Amino acid sequence: MPSTFRDYETLAGETARYPGRSEGNLVYPVLGLNGEAGEVAEKLKKAIRDHGGDITSVRETLVKELGDVLWYLAACCHELGVSLEEVAAGNIAKLSSRAARGVIHGDGDNR
DSSP, X not given: OOOSHHHHHHHHHTTOOOTTXXXXXXXXXXXXXXXXXXXXXXXXXXHHHHHTTOGGGGHHHHHHHHHHHHHHHHHHHHHHTOOHHHHHHHHHHHHHHHHHHTOSSSOOSOO
């Protein structure tokens, strides 16, 4: 069982089989990431339709789909030569900066 992002990346990498692996090929993992994120949205949509938004009935399925999202995210990071830890740290730094400057709301990448 992985206890860190690094552990997860190592274990996920052992199961990675796709064209262009380790050659900087982002196409396959990005398409997979998009597909799996779409599956998360689809499960939530059906929970809204069939259960009035109560996700209890689909929680386990959502967790599994989020695991697939994480796997493809790790594959994207691998192809870019960056770690999940670096991506997470950079994201928190960006969001913390926005919060400190009072621009957490709104849109645009360069706030």
